[in-house]
Amino acid sequence: MLQVLRLGDVVCCNIIRRTTRFTVEVEVGGSLATAYTNNTGRLLGYLTRGRVGYCLRARGGRHPLRLVAVEDGEYAALIDTRLQEEAFAEAVRQGWLPWLAECSISKRNPRVGNSVLDLMLDCRGRAAFVELKSAVMRLEGGFAAYPDAPTKRGRQQIEHLAGLARQGTRSIVVFIAGIPNARGFKFYCEVDKEICRSVRKAIEAGVEFRSINLFMDVKSNAIVLGDADLRVDLSCCMQ
Structure with a gap:
């Protein structure tokens, strides 16, 4: 494997549910938050309750987090x-x-x-x-x-x-x-x-x-x- 991009400060979350085409409800540190996703596909099996997600902090915009990946075995699927x-x-x-x-x-x-x-x-x-x-x-x-x-x-x-x-x-x-x-x-x-x-x-x-x-x-x-x-x-x- 070749390392292509470093992501810096990544926020781990627990996925609760997809709320719209562009938003996912997540839990971070015991609190609920809304994370933005730019992937409008169905993402079957990934945006399900209990899966671990990986977010970046948003720079501006309506939502504080951007969901970029979801756990898949020892790695994570890149959805962003x-x-x-x-x-x-x-x-x-x-x-x-x-x-x-x-x-x-x-x-x-x-x-x-x-x-x-x-x-x-x-x-x-x-x-x-x-x-x-x-x-x-x-x-x-x-x-x-x-x-x-x-x-x-x-x-x-x-x-x-x-x-x-x-x-x-x-x-x-x-x-x-x-x-x-x-x-x-x-x-x-x-x-x-x-x-x-x-x-x-x-x-x-x-x-x-x-x-x-x-x-x-x-x-x-x-x-x-x-x-x-x-x-x-x-x-x-x-x-």
């Missing part, structure tokens, strides 16, 4: 999408992703048509567009999966990447497998049947589908890179 992006960007900068070894980040949140993607890279003078997807759904066998809820936005972004790929632009969907020591990534087709059409179009257009494993080491309060090139299984979309 902003930290997933920061860790991915740092891995690119350090050259730890062999399939992006000659790339650097040139722009964040580039607008493509009516979609905003996560990153534009410069790969030896050639532009590449990257969309990150949070995969914090655990399947049998230790596989991380996406999506865990219907996602119209995800479909649109994949289709925009397909349009770029048809024009000869390198386009990549990266699934951030946030569960500790993931064995691989599998696309999950049960909750959003329509997204598979978008995935098939993207494959035909030449979009790359990649996955990396990022999770939290609770002993060092750091985000670590477990695998820089996880096996990606899109077979459920090809049936």
Whole structure:
């Protein structure tokens, strides 16, 4: 494992329940508090009563805490999408992703048509567009999966990447497998049947589908890179 980002002062909490798409009720030191979460996925099995969560203190905003990870064995699943992006960007900068070894980040949140993607890279003078997807759904066998809820936005972004790929632009969907020591990534087709059409179009257009494993080491309060090139299984979309 490679240490990617140190998190500094982490607040441990006990999760009580999810209250809205963006808030979770937690208990810290015997008192109840509201923690913000930027991950709008269902996070099945993680935001359940009694699980240990790991928060950062918020800088401003309505809620004092930001829930970034949830216990999963001896480590913690990284659920915070902003930290997933920061860790991915740092891995690119350090050259730890062999399939992006000659790339650097040139722009964040580039607008493509009516979609905003996560990153534009410069790969030896050639532009590449990257969309990150949070995969914090655990399947049998230790596989991380996406999506865990219907996602119209995800479909649109994949289709925009397909349009770029048809024009000869390198386009990549990266699934951030946030569960500790993931064995691989599998696309999950049960909750959003329509997204598979978008995935098939993207494959035909030449979009790359990649996955990396990022999770939290609770002993060092750091985000670590477990695998820089996880096996990606899109077979459920090809049936």
